[in-house]
Amino acid sequence: MKIMEILAKDAVILNLGVQSKRDVLAEMAAALAKVEPQIAADQLLEVLLEREALQSTGIGEGVAIPHGKLAGLDRLVATFARSSQGVEFDSIDGQATHHFFLLVVPEHSGGQYLKALARISRFFRDAAFRQRLSEGESVEDVIRAIEEEDGKL
Numbered sequence: 001m002k003i004m005e006i007l008a009k010d011a012v013i014l015n016l017g018v019q020s021k022r023d024v025l026a027e028m029a030a031a032l033a034k035v036e037p038q039i040a041a042d043q044l045l046e047v048l049l050e051r052e053a054l055q056s057t058g059i060g061e062g063v064a065i066p067h068g069k070l071a072g073l074d075r076l077v078a079t080f081a082r083s084s085q086g087v088e089f090d091s092i093d094g095q096a097t098h099h100f101f102l103l104v105v106p107e108h109s110g111g112q113y114l115k116a117l118a119r120i121s122r123f124f125r126d127a128a129f130r131q132r133l134s135e136g137e138s139v140e141d142v143i144r145a146i147e148e149e150d151g152k153l
Contacts, residue, residue: 001115003123003150006076006103010035012139013081016100021089025049025066028081028102038073044104058091063124067103067117076116078103080142082133099124099133123149 011031018024025048026041033041047068051057058064079102086096101120105113123129129149136142 001076001112001119003078003116003119004147006078006116007143007146008032008035008077008079009139009143011079012142013079014136014139014142016081016083016087018083019085019087021052021087022049024064024081024083024087024089024100025052025102028066028079028100031081032077032079032102032104036077039070039077039104044068044070047104048102052090056090056092058089058097059121059124060091060093060095061124061127062086062091062095062098062130063101064089064091064097064099065101065103065117065120065124067105067113069107069109069113070104071107073104073106076103076105076109076112078116078120080133080146082136082142084134099130 029044030041033039051068081100089097132145
């Protein structure tokens, strides 16, 4: 599975203007709901907050991969957001989070879900990739970085 196949490019946010985990999730959910008619922002936010209550999706190195299963969705959908100042996200390394890759999947999507999470996680293990996302000046730059990383694996 290629991440570019599920990335909602029009929902990418380069300058998150928020300071809390809840606000990050709300802003990303709203952006995704604007471009994906099957997604209701408030319903998605609730799913993401429930998932975060179980354990933070902040995986360290300035990265979080918030995710959840949404009833009524017929395919996997993802988007990316960036915060230059960083947000306290209860990350496993205790550091501020700058890169957020949101993954939303249909309610009954076992294998695809895990494969997508694993692939996104693999991308972010690469410090050069994280640097390219940080330095991208436009949405096109960020999408190009994701596309190039997607082509490697």
